[in-house]
Amino acid sequence: MxxxxxxxxxxxxxxxxxxxxxxxxxxxxxxxxxxxxxxxxxxxxxxxxxxxxxxxxxxxxxxxxxxxxxxxxxxxxxxYPERPLLGEGAAAERARFFKFYSERSLAPGIVRTILMDVFNTIHPDDRDYFRTSREKAFGRTLEEMHSPSQGLTMLDRALEPMRGRLDESEFLDGEAPGAADYLVVGMFMWARVCSGADLISNADPVYAWYQRMLDLYDGLGRNATRLVDVEGAYQNV
Amino acid sequence: MxxxxxxxxxxxxxxxxxxxxxxxxxxxxxxxxxxxxxxxxxxxxxxxxxxxxxxxxxxxxxxxxxxxxxxxxxxxxxxYPERPLLGEGAAAERARFFKFYSERSLAPGIVRTILMDVFNTIHPDDRDYFRTSREKAFGRTLEEMHSPSQGLTMLDRALEPMRGRLDESEFLDGEAPGAADYLVVGMFMWARVCSGADLISNADPVYAWYQRMLDLYDGLGRNATRLVDVEGAYQNV
CATH class of the missing domain: 3.40.30.10 (Glutaredoxin)
Known part of the structure; x- marks a missing residue:
């Protein structure tokens, strides 16, 4: 099944x-x-x-x-033990850090860059829930939280360790992608689907990695429908 | 030997x-x-x-x-293969990220917080070399680079993934310390030896980890001589 x-x-x-x-x-x-x-x-x-x-x-x-x-x-x-994702022992322990790096280093900059795009992406049924729950969590309005210039500055700094690593290696997990890559790329897919914002300059080693990630598994990430592909998405509904 | x-x-x-x-x-x-x-x-x-x-x-x-x-x-x-540090396979690949996290996320905040303390710690023979090489690298004077308020703000943000991880685990490498912990703690030892600055609040999960790291191996880190222990260190020489 x-x-x-x-x-x-x-x-x-x-x-x-x-x-x-x-x-x-x-x-x-x-x-x-x-x-x-x-x-x-x-x-x-x-x-x-x-x-x-x-x-x-x-x-x-x-x-x-x-x-x-x-x-x-x-x-x-x-x-499904074949092709381990997290692995065991030290590999599994170290994988865990990428969860927090993704959620606590990368996400704060990305959210400030794309928040109003996310609001435009969600289903109309979800808007009240989204606004209420997020504004409570942020302690400010969505519009106040949305600040691409601030967000991109935060993201630029947060990407530094990835730059170092991806300058020497194809993937965070080495020659082939693994759980570390997937834990991180989720945040970039979130931005990709919701927003047309360019988060990474194409001269950045992270950009080359991102392109490789988009190509994996027959273009799983690259073929995802984006808000910019949806007709009428930037008109008010 | x-x-x-x-x-x-x-x-x-x-x-x-x-x-x-x-x-x-x-x-x-x-x-x-x-x-x-x-x-x-x-x-x-x-x-x-x-x-x-x-x-x-x-x-x-x-x-x-x-x-x-x-x-x-x-x-x-x-x-000396017993008690692996980096390990192999995915463990070794993921360990590498901690090098860059340490050098590119943590160090920039720490250096701005302690730079003049480092200058006060080095040997008088090294002062000209240090000032010249660092000012060239920073593109500004040591005195301009030294800014604890800015440095501590940068460090506070950079510590976020460690906070998440160390809220659930004794060490970055899990129940026992490993290479991930050592790659990171070096930066804290640098600050500890050179400076009396408090980098981490004692309510922070990172603080509890730092105390555990200082206690390891019969207090290897805790017993290190610090500039604040050296008589006359804060008088001009």
């Missing part, structure tokens, strides 16, 4: 923009596993009630239900 | 402040290897001529000479 994953969708059903869901999509492709992706909106809390919580990704594999992108990577390594 | 390492010294011979030498000292202790530390000054270029370059750490192990802190960690894993 094929795997099933609940996947955040936007105003157009093809817009799949969750950075956490993207981690899992790359991980599934890495393992060569087929999966049905079930479109889901922030406010479809009922649809996830069986999982005991209200956020995606949620992976369903027969009798097993797994929530949280990192836990799903762990589950995939246990259930 | 005992290992020998050339180790940067300051105005007092006990002041050993190189972040790169500290990485190796922790790595040697991790392996349980005895080593003679030879005090060296920036301007003692002749003493390192045999190594084909002019910087420390330089490790001499019988016929072998190894330069660069990361290469020394690799060498130690090859020559």
């Amino acid at each position: 094929a795997l099933k994953m609940f996947d955040l969708r936007g105003r157009d059903e093809r817009l799949r923009f969750s950075p956490y869901c993207w981690r899992v999509k790359f991980a599934l492709a890495h393992k060569g596993l087929a999966c049905d992706f079930v479109p889901w909106k922030f406010t479809d809390k009922e649809a996830l009630a069986f999982s005991g919580q209200g956020r995606v990704p949620v992976l369903v594999d027969g009798e097993e239900t797994v929530v949280d992108s990192y836990e799903i990577l762990r589950y995939l390594d246990r259930a | 005992a290992l020998k390492m050339f180790d940067l010294r300051g105005r007092d011979e006990r002041l050993r402040f190189s972040p790169y030498c500290w990485r190796v000292k922790f790595a040697l202790a991790h392996k349980g290897l005895a080593c003679d530390f030879v005090p060296w000054k920036f301007t003692d270029k002749e003493a390192l001529a045999f190594s084909g370059q002019g910087r420390v750490p330089v490790l001499v192990d019988g016929e072998e000479t190894v330069v660069d802190s990361y290469e020394i960690l690799r060498y130690l894993d090859r020559a």
Whole structure:
């Protein structure tokens, strides 16, 4: 039986923009596993009630239900041990740092750069929920939080360790991509789907890595529908 | 035959402040290897001529000479395979990121916080060399570069991924310290030896990790002589 994953969708059903869901999509492709992706909106809390919580990704594999992108990577390594993602021992311990680097170093700059684009990407049903929950978390309005000049400056600094690493190596995980790459690329896919903003200059070693990541698995990332591809997306609805 | 390492010294011979030498000292202790530390000054270029370059750490192990802190960690894993530091495969690939995180995320904030303390720590013979080379690299004077308020703000942001990781784990490498921890702690030892500045609030998860790191190997880090311990260090010489 094929795997099933609940996947955040936007105003157009093809817009799949969750950075956490993207981690899992790359991980599934890495393992060569087929999966049905079930479109889901922030406010479809009922649809996830069986999982005991209200956020995606949620992976369903027969009798097993797994929530949280990192836990799903762990589950995939246990259930499908070929082509390890996180690996074991020191490899697994060190992989964990990339989760926090992605969420706490890269995301803060990206969110300030693309926040109003994200707001424009989400389903109209989700707008009140999104605005209320995010404004509470940020302690300010979406419009105040959105500041591309500040965001890009923050991101530029946060990318420094990736620059050093990718100046010497094709992927964060070495000659072939692995969990470290997928944990990080999710944030770039989030920006890619929601926004036309250029986050990285094409002279940056991170840019070359990003292009390689987009090409993986028959262009899994490159072929994702972006808001800029959706007709009428920049008119008010 | 005992290992020998050339180790940067300051105005007092006990002041050993190189972040790169500290990485190796922790790595040697991790392996349980005895080593003679030879005090060296920036301007003692002749003493390192045999190594084909002019910087420390330089490790001499019988016929072998190894330069660069990361290469020394690799060498130690090859020559003394018990208790791996970097490990192999994905573990080794991921360890490399911590080098760049340490040097490119943490160091820029720390250097702005402690630079004039570093200048006060180095040997008087090294002052002209240090000022000239660093001012050229920074594109400004040491005094202009030194800005603790700016440095601590940069460091605070750069510590975010460590906070996430160390909130859940005793060490960056998990339940026991490893190369990731040593690659990072070198920067904190640099600050500790040269400066009385408090880089981390004691409510920070990074602070608890730092205390654990200082206690390792019979207090290797905690017992290091600091500039604040040296009589007369804050008088002009």
